[in-house]
Amino acid sequence: MGKNEFLTPKAIANRIKAKGLQKLRWYCQMCQKQCRDENGFKCHCMSESHQRQMQVFGQNPNRIVDGYTEEFETSFLEHMKRSHRFSRIAATVVYNEYIADRHHVHMNSTEWATLTEFVKHLGRTGKCKVEETPKGWFITYIDRDSETLFKERLKNKRIKADIVEEEKQEREILKQIERAEQLMPVGNEDTQPSGSALLPLSKSESGEKIAFALGSSSKPIEKEKSKSSKLVFEGAENDTKKVKDNGKSIKNGGGSKSALDDLMREQEKAKERINRKDYWLCEGIVVKVMSRALAEKGYYKQKGVVRKIIDKYVGEIEMLERKGVLRIDQEELETVIPQIGGLVRIVNGAYRGSNARLLSVNTEKFCAKVQIEKGIYDGRVLQSVEYEDICKIF
Template structure:
């Protein structure tokens, strides 16, 4: 017998059979047999093997339907999770990709008659978010993996911590500005007098006096902006004198703004996103190691690559390798020695004098460095107890 032509029905049928994807209505799930046409499916239904499978299924039809339904649901949801993730996608796109596998479980053997019924069921059971549009039903997988949830919580905690650091820095700057304004001497109200000259050739001179200094360690920076003496060799009217008398106060306000901006830039430049230091006491806050190590205090023995520390548990003596996100600083009792871990006084030993719970900070007295003996306010997370 000669070979069938390329476009003959026989050749087309052979290619379809080799591909393995025929019409789903001619597939028998119980026998797992794919028929090529309606006549073949009819002959299969009349066969002895198919009748035996029907008798076997008739004894417990719920068992077989539940099994096929569970297999169909598991494979469909797994494909949706692995292929599309948590993106919103049309349900028919997922179904077409699912049935492209010739070994898939057919829907006509499950408890769902249509794809719409199956989509609604996924929404009711909480596997996906479903919504109906003029273009059809859309589904979105809900990822409830514990590792994914933990990762999302970790990212949210880091973001909240960054926002807290920015707010704390802003409050610190505002407090410094307020202290500077409170300590500044109040300017006396200017007294305006009538301009008089004894002769036309005499020059008029105005002495505005020295600018009031700003309290605090930064007062020397303002001196460059102060105008001590302004002498005007012009024939001025009274209105011009009023403008000149306010020059000192304008320059003082401008200098205050520039100093505030400079302090903010300086604090941001000296801060880093890592704070681990050897020989300090920290607390383990991760729950991934179990309750045995959760909330336990440890001593940092070694710091690796700035963000990883080898710690020794104080109670048990066990050594662990942890990331800095799994640790937090320890605040000792007043009078104890601490180490400043971040900010302009980084790597400086100090003594804890008091705690300000309202502003989440503490007052420290520097115990080393060029500014030894100075009292500074440091946030909770920027210092820790020395071992």
């Protein structure tokens, strides 16, 4: 039996070594042959089979290299799409995962000599978002799948339609409020008849009794005095008279809730029911990390900017002081309140999505007073907005 036959220890050891990845410079893509050392690669290059493959390569080298280049790029992006579709990850990590399959198309057969050149190519062609950091090159896959783009367009279309419908409803409500203001009587207007004067009650010299005319069937004893007393009671009755408006009773002297206030209150309640959600994260706001699990890494109570939203409840946070990008659930995040006069975004409640300016802060009730800027509610002042419903804009 020969020393290198099938079941000898030497042959078994060679097969075990051949299963793993070896150095890239000792791999021949044309023959798909992996050599373990420089001497083995030299012997392979001198073999007859390799010489025949090189003759084929020499007939059209550009076409073969372009074919390997396209196959390498396609396989690399396919791996990115499957494993890291929505993540920002180091290029070396993705490359190490890709070459774990020893039968992959090796980079030494493509037009790129290094991984850096390949990453720059992905950035130039717009297939990935590329970022150079002190820790190396980071890439993010750009999903250009037709189905994904179609869903994104439908989502944007629905959002725009909802905004247009909401603005239309707001305009209708504002018109109703204006009509109600025009039809509403003035509260402090004097309602007693013009041309009449109130005469004081005085006792007659003859000591006769004074009769009050309270109805059409009453018979006064003194005609003039009954007229005077009637005017006095009519004035007192007019001062306490109630005017019916839209089913709401309004006193002329003021003090009760007007129909306009009730209409605006109903409008606020309707908007609150529609826009109050159990998720509040949005891109471009500054949040504070409150996860104690990240305290050892120095991220606890550190601030960052929300760069991306994943499934409504998870955000990719780019830290401001300690560089890095974290993926954290909103339960472990907290809104940030700026200084007085700073810009905030209303992240939940009736005016969700609107930008506003912070006017004052009530530290006892944990609420703030803000004024909306731009849009259909421009200039509207909100008195008591909870800290959780507003957040600083980066």
